[in-house]
Amino acid sequence: MGDKSMRIQETLSAMMDNEATELDTRRVLRELDEDGELRSAWHRYHLASSAMHRELPPRIVDLSARISAAIADEQAPSSTFSRFLQPLSKVAVAATVAAVAVLGVQQLQLAGVPGTGSAQQVASTLPVAPQAERDSSATSGPQFQLPAGFDLPPVAGRVASTESKYAVEPRPVTIMQQVPQAQPDRETQLEIQAYLNSMMKRHTEKASSSASQGMLPYARLPQEINNAP
């Protein structure tokens, strides 16, 4: 459990730096819902970030608890008046939400302000998840000549890989990124590769009957597993 919350916290700090993947972000958001401690960590990280930007207001007031309480205390509109009161109470709730929204926007802006070497400071103060090594060696083989005029939409993401082009023997599968972030030992790596290879083989068998590209799907399989039963 401690291991898990550690991992979540790391992801949280990665989110602060805009480095978390979509998968991670969803996980954290789900966790934030249930974990009060995590919520306060989220709060602290933002405070720390604001402090480093020297953009803290002179007095910090945490309205979130009071707003929650106010919403909880709100009388459920009842009986005969309910119809008239309902719109009113909606306004009241809307107002409190607006307060939260204003605070939220401010904080987001603070977190996103570029400049003054703040990124490094944050990185050294907070437990930032180490970045998966990113290079483009996945595609740095022989330069292919692209047929002219192949038009694709502009890039949004990039494909990362830790595969080294200098590896003597290309590994069957390259592990790009791992959660948790510690490098797995050799044995685990081999196990992961074996597992991924078997998944890939099955995928290939399915793909070959779904994709009509002839031999191509099988060509993707590493030689040593292509003929394994």
Place this chain on the structure above:
Amino acid sequence: MRPRQWCCSLLDRYRPTSLAKQAVTLMSLFLLSAPVWGEGQSQSVMVDDILGRMSSANRELDYQGIFTYEYAGVLKSVKVTHVVRDGIAYQHWYYLNGPRQEAVRFSADGACSVPGDNLERSVNPTAVGGSDRLNNHYELQLRGSGRVADRSVWLIHIVPRDMLRYGYVFAVDQQTGLLLQSLLLDSDKRVLERFQYMDVSFAVAPDVAEAVLARIESGEVATPQCLASEQSANTIQGWQAAWLPPGFALASSEKDDRGVETLVFSDGLSVFSIFFDPTGNQQLPEVQAQRGATVAQMIRIEAAGRNYLVSVVGEVPVETAQRVAGFIKYGSD
């Protein structure tokens, strides 16, 4: 033959031979304005036709050849024999580099698959499930002809309309429809893999064919246990892929004897699989991996009191695999 010529031959058919001078003048006006329309129209028909032929070629042709496959600086070359008997395609592989190795298999085409070929269904609107056409998700461009493995080919660029899938450059044999070259490109226009025949022949000597058949008939290659066909589109035993890239539909599903369930999704060209593994493997961490064009995203999900290792594996951008994985749910909530 160049694209311009198709349009002209198309129009030739409609050229009036015995009309009055006036009509001829009108007609020439039409001819002047028509090529734009004619070219586009005949092109897309041509591309659909070529892709359709490509899809059936692999199920119907006997051939023998040598191809290379390369990614990230890795190059392998394989000598392959492909023989079709009674609708079943038999393959024999012989690796020309590295350890001396062979592989034999027959295509389990159709086993556990949604009826009809996926690509064919995508380009042919009248075929089963053909409403969601390839055209909605890729731009199909015929880029003239070229030469691969000493044979004339059609060059086809397949450009994705979004960033959820990869693009392709195909070179398709003009005579037989066999795919002779394929490049797979990411959204950065980087080539992630190249598959290409060096040499191919469409006459397989009978003794070679018989040898391949005999080797395959003598043993192995288990047939998978298919899931009941009443499984709904993206659900399997309580699992749900709540998000799929548009155009991807279930292509097949199966469950093996260890209880690992598989869903395969395809948009007609790109394919990814999702594996739900309830068995052991507790020590494996969640990872993301890549080899050439294939990515894998492994995550753990607690469901029904078991710890599942769920893997999304396929030739799609890593962001797509990640998003698919992020939306996999157990139960209906």
